[in-house]
Protein backbone atom coordinates (compact mmCIF):
# COMPACT_ATOMS: atom_id res chain seq x y z
CA UNK A 1 0.00 0.00 0.00
CA UNK A 2 1.40 3.41 -0.98
CA UNK A 3 -0.42 6.73 -0.60
CA UNK A 4 -3.62 4.79 0.09
CA UNK A 5 -3.27 2.77 -3.13
CA UNK A 6 -2.96 -1.02 -3.09
CA UNK A 7 0.06 -1.91 -5.25
CA UNK A 8 -0.18 -5.70 -5.19
CA UNK A 9 -1.84 -8.48 -3.22
CA UNK A 10 -1.67 -12.25 -2.74
CA UNK A 11 2.03 -12.21 -3.47
CA UNK A 12 3.96 -15.05 -1.93
CA UNK A 13 7.43 -16.41 -2.62
CA UNK A 14 10.31 -18.16 -0.89
CA UNK A 15 13.98 -18.00 -1.74
CA UNK A 16 16.41 -20.65 -0.50
CA UNK A 17 20.23 -20.43 -0.56
CA UNK A 18 21.38 -20.19 -4.18
CA UNK A 19 18.02 -18.91 -5.42
CA UNK A 20 17.23 -15.71 -7.26
CA UNK A 21 14.07 -13.88 -8.22
CA UNK A 22 13.61 -11.16 -10.76
CA UNK A 23 10.87 -8.60 -10.16
CA UNK A 24 9.38 -7.16 -13.34
CA UNK A 25 6.51 -4.87 -14.25
CA UNK A 26 5.55 -1.46 -15.57
CA UNK A 27 6.73 1.83 -14.12
CA UNK A 28 4.98 2.57 -10.84
CA UNK A 29 3.65 -0.96 -10.39
CA UNK A 30 5.58 -1.47 -7.15
CA UNK A 31 8.94 -3.13 -7.93
CA UNK A 32 10.96 -0.75 -5.75
CA UNK A 33 8.32 -0.97 -3.05
CA UNK A 34 8.65 -4.77 -3.02
CA UNK A 35 12.45 -4.52 -2.67
CA UNK A 36 11.98 -2.02 0.17
CA UNK A 37 9.45 -4.33 1.85
CA UNK A 38 11.96 -7.17 1.62
CA UNK A 39 14.62 -4.88 3.09
CA UNK A 40 12.45 -3.82 6.00
CA UNK A 41 12.28 -0.18 4.88
CA UNK A 42 8.53 -0.49 4.36
CA UNK A 43 6.01 -2.39 6.44
CA UNK A 44 3.45 -4.52 4.57
CA UNK A 45 -0.16 -3.38 4.94
CA UNK A 46 -1.02 -7.04 5.32
CA UNK A 47 1.09 -10.20 5.49
CA UNK A 48 4.71 -10.56 6.50
CA UNK A 49 8.26 -10.70 5.26
CA UNK A 50 10.69 -13.08 6.90
CA UNK A 51 14.41 -13.11 6.32
CA UNK A 52 16.56 -15.48 8.34
CA UNK A 53 19.88 -13.81 7.70
CA UNK A 54 21.74 -10.56 6.95
CA UNK A 55 20.75 -8.63 3.85
CA UNK A 56 22.28 -5.87 1.77
CA UNK A 57 20.11 -3.39 -0.08
CA UNK A 58 20.86 -1.48 -3.26
CA UNK A 59 18.44 1.37 -3.98
CA UNK A 60 18.47 4.16 -6.52
CA UNK A 61 20.20 6.47 -4.04
CA UNK A 62 23.89 5.92 -3.43
CA UNK A 63 24.69 5.78 0.27
CA UNK A 64 28.39 6.43 -0.27
CA UNK A 65 29.91 9.58 1.25
CA UNK A 66 30.76 11.75 -1.76
CA UNK A 67 33.63 13.49 0.05
CA UNK A 68 35.54 10.29 0.82
CA UNK A 69 37.62 8.35 -1.63
CA UNK A 70 35.82 5.36 -3.06
CA UNK A 71 37.87 2.91 -0.98
CA UNK A 72 37.32 4.91 2.23
CA UNK A 73 33.59 5.28 1.56
CA UNK A 74 33.29 1.52 1.05
CA UNK A 75 35.41 0.79 4.13
CA UNK A 76 33.09 2.99 6.21
CA UNK A 77 30.12 0.73 5.42
CA UNK A 78 32.15 -2.48 5.52
CA UNK A 79 33.34 -1.66 9.04
CA UNK A 80 29.69 -1.58 10.18
CA UNK A 81 29.01 -5.09 8.86
CA UNK A 82 29.16 -8.16 11.02
CA UNK A 83 31.58 -10.01 8.73
CA UNK A 84 35.30 -9.86 9.61
CA UNK A 85 38.12 -8.13 7.74
CA UNK A 86 36.46 -5.10 6.10
CA UNK A 87 39.66 -4.10 4.27
CA UNK A 88 39.89 -7.44 2.46
CA UNK A 89 36.18 -7.46 1.66
CA UNK A 90 36.40 -3.99 0.13
CA UNK A 91 39.51 -4.95 -1.85
CA UNK A 92 37.73 -8.00 -3.28
CA UNK A 93 34.64 -5.97 -4.18
CA UNK A 94 36.68 -3.23 -5.88
CA UNK A 95 38.36 -5.84 -8.05
CA UNK A 96 35.09 -7.65 -8.81
CA UNK A 97 33.57 -4.39 -10.07
CA UNK A 98 36.74 -3.34 -11.94
CA UNK A 99 37.10 -0.31 -9.68
CA UNK A 100 40.70 -0.71 -8.50
CA UNK A 101 41.89 2.21 -10.60
CA UNK A 102 39.26 4.46 -9.00
CA UNK A 103 39.84 3.44 -5.37
CA UNK A 104 41.55 6.72 -4.43
CA UNK A 105 39.17 9.03 -6.32
CA UNK A 106 36.57 10.97 -4.30
CA UNK A 107 33.11 9.50 -4.84
CA UNK A 108 31.80 12.89 -6.02
CA UNK A 109 34.05 12.67 -9.11
CA UNK A 110 32.72 9.30 -10.26
CA UNK A 111 30.49 9.09 -13.32
CA UNK A 112 26.93 7.78 -13.11
CA UNK A 113 27.88 4.25 -14.15
CA UNK A 114 30.97 4.26 -11.93
CA UNK A 115 28.82 5.33 -8.98
CA UNK A 116 26.38 2.55 -9.69
CA UNK A 117 29.26 0.05 -9.77
CA UNK A 118 30.50 1.54 -6.49
CA UNK A 119 27.07 0.99 -4.93
CA UNK A 120 27.11 -2.61 -6.14
CA UNK A 121 30.60 -2.93 -4.62
CA UNK A 122 29.13 -1.79 -1.30
CA UNK A 123 26.60 -4.64 -1.48
CA UNK A 124 29.26 -7.15 -2.54
CA UNK A 125 31.67 -6.07 0.19
CA UNK A 126 29.02 -6.60 2.87
CA UNK A 127 29.13 -10.32 2.08
CA UNK A 128 25.52 -10.45 3.33
CA UNK A 129 23.84 -13.68 2.20
CA UNK A 130 20.79 -11.85 0.83
CA UNK A 131 21.12 -9.18 -1.85
CA UNK A 132 18.13 -6.94 -2.55
CA UNK A 133 18.89 -5.02 -5.72
CA UNK A 134 16.66 -2.29 -7.12
CA UNK A 135 17.49 -1.58 -10.78
CA UNK A 136 21.18 -2.54 -10.39
CA UNK A 137 21.82 -2.34 -14.14
CA UNK A 138 20.69 1.29 -14.49
CA UNK A 139 23.47 3.40 -15.96
CA UNK A 140 25.79 0.45 -16.56
CA UNK A 141 27.49 -0.19 -19.89
CA UNK A 142 27.22 -3.64 -21.50
CA UNK A 143 30.49 -4.94 -20.00
CA UNK A 144 29.42 -3.85 -16.54
CA UNK A 145 26.00 -5.51 -16.93
CA UNK A 146 27.78 -8.77 -17.77
CA UNK A 147 30.09 -8.30 -14.78
CA UNK A 148 27.05 -7.72 -12.56
CA UNK A 149 25.41 -10.91 -13.85
CA UNK A 150 28.63 -12.84 -13.12
CA UNK A 151 28.84 -11.35 -9.63
CA UNK A 152 25.26 -12.39 -8.86
CA UNK A 153 25.97 -15.89 -10.22
CA UNK A 154 29.04 -16.21 -7.95
CA UNK A 155 27.04 -14.94 -5.01
CA UNK A 156 24.39 -17.61 -5.64
CA UNK A 157 26.97 -20.32 -6.21
CA UNK A 158 28.27 -19.56 -2.71
CA UNK A 159 24.79 -20.02 -1.24
CA UNK A 160 23.68 -16.40 -1.58
CA UNK A 161 20.22 -15.20 -2.52
CA UNK A 162 19.35 -12.36 -4.91
CA UNK A 163 16.05 -10.52 -5.27
CA UNK A 164 16.41 -8.14 -8.18
CA UNK A 165 13.99 -5.57 -9.59
CA UNK A 166 14.95 -4.62 -13.10
CA UNK A 167 13.43 -3.37 -16.29
CA UNK A 168 16.72 -3.96 -18.11
CA UNK A 169 17.70 -7.48 -19.23
CA UNK A 170 19.96 -9.17 -16.68
CA UNK A 171 20.95 -12.82 -17.13
CA UNK A 172 20.10 -14.82 -14.01
CA UNK A 173 19.96 -18.56 -14.51
CA UNK A 174 16.80 -20.30 -13.23
CA UNK A 175 15.56 -17.14 -11.52
CA UNK A 176 11.92 -17.07 -10.45
CA UNK A 177 10.04 -14.30 -12.16
CA UNK A 178 7.84 -12.16 -9.95
CA UNK A 179 5.75 -10.29 -12.50
CA UNK A 180 3.81 -7.50 -10.76
Ligand SMILES: Nc1ncnc2c1ncn2[C@@H]1O[C@H](COP(=O)(O)OP(=O)(O)OP(=O)(O)O)[C@@H](O)[C@H]1O
Pocket residue numbers: 002003007025026027028029030031032033034167
Ligand atom coordinates in the same frame (compact mmCIF):
# COMPACT_ATOMS: atom_id res chain seq x y z
N1 LIG B 1 7.60 7.60 -0.82
C1 LIG B 1 6.43 7.37 -1.44
N2 LIG B 1 5.29 7.82 -0.91
C2 LIG B 1 4.10 7.59 -1.51
N3 LIG B 1 3.97 6.91 -2.66
C3 LIG B 1 5.07 6.44 -3.22
C4 LIG B 1 6.36 6.64 -2.65
N4 LIG B 1 7.28 6.06 -3.45
C5 LIG B 1 6.60 5.51 -4.46
N5 LIG B 1 5.28 5.75 -4.33
C6 LIG B 1 4.22 5.29 -5.23
O1 LIG B 1 4.14 3.88 -5.16
C7 LIG B 1 3.91 3.34 -6.45
C8 LIG B 1 4.96 2.28 -6.74
O2 LIG B 1 6.24 2.89 -6.82
P1 LIG B 1 7.55 2.03 -7.03
O3 LIG B 1 8.69 2.98 -6.97
O4 LIG B 1 7.53 0.88 -6.11
O5 LIG B 1 7.31 1.51 -8.53
P2 LIG B 1 8.31 0.80 -9.55
O6 LIG B 1 7.58 -0.38 -10.09
O7 LIG B 1 9.61 0.52 -8.89
O8 LIG B 1 8.45 1.91 -10.66
P3 LIG B 1 9.66 2.26 -11.70
O9 LIG B 1 9.67 1.16 -12.74
O10 LIG B 1 9.22 3.55 -12.28
O11 LIG B 1 10.92 2.37 -10.91
C9 LIG B 1 3.91 4.50 -7.44
O12 LIG B 1 2.59 4.80 -7.75
C10 LIG B 1 4.55 5.63 -6.67
O13 LIG B 1 3.98 6.86 -7.04
